[in-house]
Amino acid sequence: MARRNKNNVIKNLLVDSYAAEGKSVAHLEDGKVIFIENAIPGDRVDVRIVKDKKSWAEGKVEMLIAASKQRIEPFCEHFGLCGGCKWQMLPYSLQLQYKQQQVYDQLNRIGKLTLPTLLPIIGSEHTTYYRNKLEFTFSNQRYRTIEEIKERSDKFEPEPALGFHAPGLFDKVVPINQCYLQGGITSQLLQWLKGYTIERGYSYYDARRHEGMFRNVIIRVATTGDVLVNLIFGTEDEGIINETMDALYAQFPAITSLHYTINTKLNDSIYDLDVVPYKGKPFIIEKLGEYSFKISPKSFFQTNSLQATVLYNVVAAFAGLTGSEVVYDLYCGTGSIGIYCSAGAKRVIGIELIEDAIKDAKENASLNGLTNCTFYFGDVAALYNDSLLQQHGKPDVIITDPPRAGMSEKLINQLIHIKAPKVVYVSCNPATQARDLQLLEGIYAITKVQPVDMFPHTHHIENVALLELK
Numbered sequence: 001m002a003r004r005n006k007n008n009v010i011k012n013l014l015v016d017s018y019a020a021e022g023k024s025v026a027h028l029e030d031g032k033v034i035f036i037e038n039a040i041p042g043d044r045v046d047v048r049i050v051k052d053k054k055s056w057a058e059g060k061v062e063m064l065i066a067a068s069k070q071r072i073e074p075f076c077e078h079f080g081l082c083g084g085c086k087w088q089m090l091p092y093s094l095q096l097q098y099k100q101q102q103v104y105d106q107l108n109r110i111g112k113l114t115l116p117t118l119l120p121i122i123g124s125e126h127t128t129y130y131r132n133k134l135e136f137t138f139s140n141q142r143y144r145t146i147e148e149i150k151e152r153s154d155k156f157e158p159e160p161a162l163g164f165h166a167p168g169l170f171d172k173v174v175p176i177n178q179c180y181l182q183g184g185i186t187s188q189l190l191q192w193l194k195g196y197t198i199e200r201g202y203s204y205y206d207a208r209r210h211e212g213m214f215r216n217v218i219i220r221v222a223t224t225g226d227v228l229v230n231l232i233f234g235t236e237d238e239g240i241i242n243e244t245m246d247a248l249y250a251q252f253p254a255i256t257s258l259h260y261t262i263n264t265k266l267n268d269s270i271y272d273l274d275v276v277p278y279k280g281k282p283f284i285i286e287k288l289g290e291y292s293f294k295i296s297p298k299s300f301f302q303t304n305s306l307q308a309t310v311l312y313n314v315v316a317a318f319a320g321l322t323g324s325e326v327v328y329d330l331y332c333g334t335g336s337i338g339i340y341c342s343a344g345a346k347r348v349i350g351i352e353l354i355e356d357a358i359k360d361a362k363e364n365a366s367l368n369g370l371t372n373c374t375f376y377f378g379d380v381a382a383l384y385n386d387s388l389l390q391q392h393g394k395p396d397v398i399i400t401d402p403p404r405a406g407m408s409e410k411l412i413n414q415l416i417h418i419k420a421p422k423v424v425y426v427s428c429n430p431a432t433q434a435r436d437l438q439l440l441e442g443i444y445a446i447t448k449v450q451p452v453d454m455f456p457h458t459h460h461i462e463n464v465a466l467l468e469l470k
Contacts, residue, residue: 022459042068109433129183335361406432
């Protein structure tokens with residue numbers, strides 16, 4: 001029997017089902033629901049309550065008393081510390097089952113939608129080394145585990161680390177020896193950078209004092225074999241920068257595009273900073289199907305290239321293009337979906353709020369010799385209007401791929417007003433997708449739903465829904 005002690009820990013709690021967003025569920029005898037992080041159905045755990053409401057609560061595992069039969073051994077030494085790949089203890093087949101369930105539950109429970117039978121989720125052929133972009137942080141404060149802290153009573157001296165931010169801690173970094181998210185030279189490059197900089201006594205960034213020479217490194221690895229590295233410094237020291245960049249390029253001849261950035265801001269974003277090309281080409285080339293895409297240091301791009309092709313094949317199949325359709329690609333980003341579908345369209349018109357992404361979209365259309373793609377920078381809801389339709393024609397198909405927050409109410413009202421025969425809605429957040437589909441259900445029938453797993457070992461899920469005018 002589960003009992004709560006004075007420290008707000010519920011002892012001996014049986015986890016009975018999966019909820020969503022990576023959380024599992026347990027029930028108390030009075031019917032109260034407990035949502036738990038880092039637990040899976042079948043686990044028996046002690047749970048520390050961190051949020052307590054009348055009918056539900058949220059908690060974190062204090063101790064795993066008995067492991068579920070479904071648990072497997074995580075393959076990464078950093079599991080549970082770096083904050084990524086939180087589902088490594090689940091067999092991949094079970095991850096897919098829970099993701100399929102998540103899509104159905106959110107469309108059904110949140111949206112209360114009339115749904116067709118969901119198509120079986122499409123898993124990723126590659127469950128490791130699938131990301132084409134990772135960002136690592138240099139910090140003078142290595143993350144210490146609870147066990148380390150308990151073993152010592154004196155104060156820890158600062159220790160440099162190169163890796164990922166510890167979850168919830170902006171100033172502590174978990175050192176990464178090998179990351180299974182990205183292949184190629186990534187792990188070797190990290191180890192070399194750490195050894196090189198520590199041997200020379202170069203300073204790592206101090207997030208509290210806002211000082212230090214080495215700050216971040218961004219690595220992009222394309223399926224074409226191209227590799228882009230952007231080394232970010234917190235201080236402009238030309239001697240150290242040139243020496244390091246030359247040594248890095250000499251050590252790793254696989255780098256085809258080497259850059260550096262000086263960031264003296266309080267935040268890590270580089271999108272408002274100048275990136276300096278140092279060696280090699282100013283960009284790398286990635287391929288999705290038969291199409292090529294330029295990726296520069298600040299480009300927005302799907303982070304799983306191989307599975308992006310699978311996702312875009314679903315979008316193209318749902319769109320059912322015959323060569324005569326006018327397609328509007330809303331929230332088009334760098335234009336990758338519209339370009340991928342362009343061979344089947346008479347015309348593709350893309351709209352995106354991020355100006356740099358639109359610049360990339362135009363370059364990518366030109367790179368592929370496309371003359372039927374036009375891209376606009378600006379607010380999607382404001383630009384997608386009757387005036388644009390008069391210029392380019394009414395839509396036969398709308399493709400929309402909004403951010404996690406979903407579509408704006410203004411855009412949804414425009415969709416209802418314009419009444420395109422088909423809408424293909426690509427979502428990285430089924431909860432906000434459910435909300436939007438509920439608003440569109442008055443004039444559209446949901447005829448197909450296809451979940452696609454883009455990020456194995458995480459709770460994230462992509463979902464594609466086909467809407468057809470009633």
